[in-house]
Amino acid sequence: MRYFLKRFGFMALTVFAVCALTFFLMNAIPGGTAELILKHTFVGLEESATEEQLNQISSRYNLDDPLYIQFFRWVKAAVTGEGIGTSYVFRKPVLYLLALRLPATIQLAGASMAIAVLAGVSLGIYSALRENRISDHILRVATLFGVSMPCFWVALLLILVFSLKLKLVPVAGYGSLENLFLPAAALSLHSMAAVMRVTRTSMLETLGQEYIRFAKAKGLPLRKIISRHALKNAMLPVVTVIGFQMGNLLGGTIVIEKIFAWPGIGSLLVDSISARDLPVVQGCVLAIVSMFLLVNFLVDMLYTHLDPRIRYG
Amino acid sequence: MNLLEIRELSVEFPAGEGSVKAVSRVSFDIREGETFGIIGESGSGKSVVGLALLRLLPANARVSGNICFAGKELFFLKPSELRKIRGKRISLMPQNPAGALNPALKNGLQIGEVFERRGIEKKEGMKKALGLMKKLFLQDPEKLCGLYPNQLSGGMRQRLIAAMSLSFEPELLIADEPTKGLDPEARAGAVELFTKIKNEYGKTMLLITHDLDLAHEVCDRIAVMYAGEIVELDEASKILHSPGHPYTKGLIRAHPRNGLVPLSGQSPSRIKLPEGCFFHERCRHAAVECSRRHPEIQNHKGGRIRCHLQFLQ
Structure with missing residues (x-):
């Protein structure tokens, strides 16, 4: 307490x-x-x-x-x-403005986070299991691109390919799932790559542990060993990175919302800064900081669940 | 009747440009019902032999030779067939009980999972596990199942591991350094435990240890390993009371009860092994022949020995 x-x-x-x-x-x-x-x-x-x-x-x-x-x-x-x-x-x-704009940002950041975590963790595990094979090398080079490309550039590329050339989704706008696709993809790429890299490293380290070898000696199938014995232990550093990436994502929304005309607090913040609308800037910053702190608090709570040796008191 | 036949087992690990020769052409048999000991100093390759038996070596290990268990070639088994043997017909008690238990999972799950997918109901498996734990001097096993491994003492962890390994009353139990790092009291407990396993279950056991007292108390026959090779193999009492090989003699003299006389020098580099006998640089009796020609293991007075001196005299 x-x-x-x-x-x-x-x-x-x-x-x-x-x-x-x-x-x-x-x-x-x-x-x-x-x-x-x-x-x-x-x-x-x-x-x-x-x-x-x-x-x-x-x-x-x-x-x-x-x-x-x-x-x-x-x-x-x-x-x-x-x-x-x-x-x-x-x-x-x-407060009224924030209440109006916040759901859009939560939707975008939430969708990006979900993509980053789901794709990052599963690709990371796949990469670890295929260590030093072709598919692992390809994925590792891809993550290098993922972490080094700025999200606004990725956003423009995605618009060019998926909206203008392939005409699959609208260029910008808000409201339907189609609209969410591109901004969420652009925003999540960086975090996904970061999550994937740390998952791979952590998974490889965990797979080298003695309890994994003992689990094999017990005759457990590989799938069980990964899902039960390795995953939980390997997730500790991954969860930490996810917490940090939340900050990255919230920062990214500012640019991404502007590009895709997404009516969230990111675009509100940019507009307010140029209008010198100080109370609104203040409110947006307050909202972003609170979200970041809240997510990291939840991450710390997750630690105790993942590793019973960790206790706060 | 031989339960296990190992022929010319060699294990190498690639290291830089060369490779570490962990085990070189090891051959021995284990008879049904006997307790076979492998003794030798740290790094002599004895644990690697144990892991090779269950094909638990890291993926980069280069293994050659044959292992025949109850008429089956272990190295030719498909993974699914291997899983049927692991933990059920051959089980391993790993070196370090603290590292072999998964810190993130409750003890009950870790002992219960041995029975999974093996035609045994979960409840029945748990009942069996609890009975085993009681038999192995673990008090209040129901309570232990609800705890995490870090909440147990070293001796309790070892008993828990022993219970897991004995779940299916395996035909062969491999115990890897069961007394390593235990305090005298826990060590005495371990000796008691192994005597009990031996007497009550009458199992065939491969005991890998550097604890001469433990070997003396439970082993029927002993192989002495040095630098990845078996240098001497004989009845336990003969090895411990009238050793033939100079290395075995040195090992026994180094025991505190026999005067704590350390063996001079260090074991040779395993990347570049010396010419001649691997032990000649440390051997007090080394003759010219010993540095020229590598001795082969030969029958001698009912046992087997790898030493020129026995035959030069």
Whole structure:
């Protein structure tokens, strides 16, 4: 129990630190916030924003207060459950916007993660069992491409081949399973390759263990040895990598959502940064960090299930 | 009647440009019902012989020779036929009980799986396993089944492994260094255990050990291995009381009870074996002949010995 308190304490601290960093960094970008808000909310006001209009905006959002007071006010509202600000651009609570956009991102990241884990783990096991044969070499070269190709480039290649040439799926959009196919594939490739490599290595190491040899000596069929004796032990490092890859995936959604016009928090984040819609940026970062921390917490809980020798306390 | 006949068994492991000759042209028979011991220092190749019997050597091992078990050539068996022999007709008690038990699986599953797919109901198999565990001095076996291996003591793990190996009352039991790394109390327990196995089950046993006392207490015949070869083979009492080979003599003198006189020098490199007798560099009686010609194993006074000196005198 003490472990969990400590763990949640650290998670809260991480969230706070990331929010503070985001807030002060966003404000450190040159160019007045009020001016940018005006330009974004009123069309045709490019160079002619008057002093009066600027003052009006500044006082509406308390932009003239010192930064630390602004931040303190934000934290207070967040902690007391009042909300985490109102969008300058959309004039809507940030929580409302996140609730609108989050399901799309969870759908995309979840689908990518599922592809990465399922394909990565099974190909990794296959590769380990075929160690140093042709199929193993081919897969290893393929993973090298997988980890080295940036996801936006993969996305463009996929669009070119599957949408424009083969006309199998739509170029972009959101709503149906067809739309999910390309962005999920582009996003998952990198993680899949990473998961596959670590699965292969870990599986090979586990297969060299004495208890595997003893399981063979007991007369168990190879399939049972892999599924019962090797897999559980080999999964420990794989699960760790999956946790890390979650961060990679969430970072990737920002680019991928933009390319495929996917209405998730990634594209919301990019739009808000260029509009200097600070509360929304703050909210998106908060959501992404929380998801990452949550997944890694679940990963740590999985450890105790995989290896009974690991106990938290 | 010979249960097992090993002819010219050689095992090499590729290492860089050469290869490590782990076992060189080993031949011996094990008669039905006898306990056959292989003794020798660490690295003499004795465990490799045990693993070769069940075809458990790593894939890169180059094995040659014949092993005939109850009229069957083991090296020609199909994997499915081999599985029927492993654990059922020949079983192995591995060297290191801690490493041979899978840390991620409960003891009960690991002992119960021996009966899987072998025409024995799960419940009946478990009942049999529990009975065996009780017989092998394991108290409260039901409780042990619910625990993980890391929650057992070293002696308990060994008994658990023994119970697994005896599940089917195998025709041949291979015990690989059963007393290695045990404290004196657990060692005494192991000796008691083996005497019990021998007396109650009357099984044919291959005991691989460097523990001369254990060999003395349970073995009928003993083969002494040095640098991958059998150098002497005879009745246990003759080997231990009136050894013929200078290496066997040295081994016995090195025993604490006999004065703890260490053998000088080191065993030769197995990548490049010396010319002549493999032992001549460490032999106090070495003659000129010993460094020139490699001795063949020959019948001598009812046993077999590989030494020029016996015949020069």
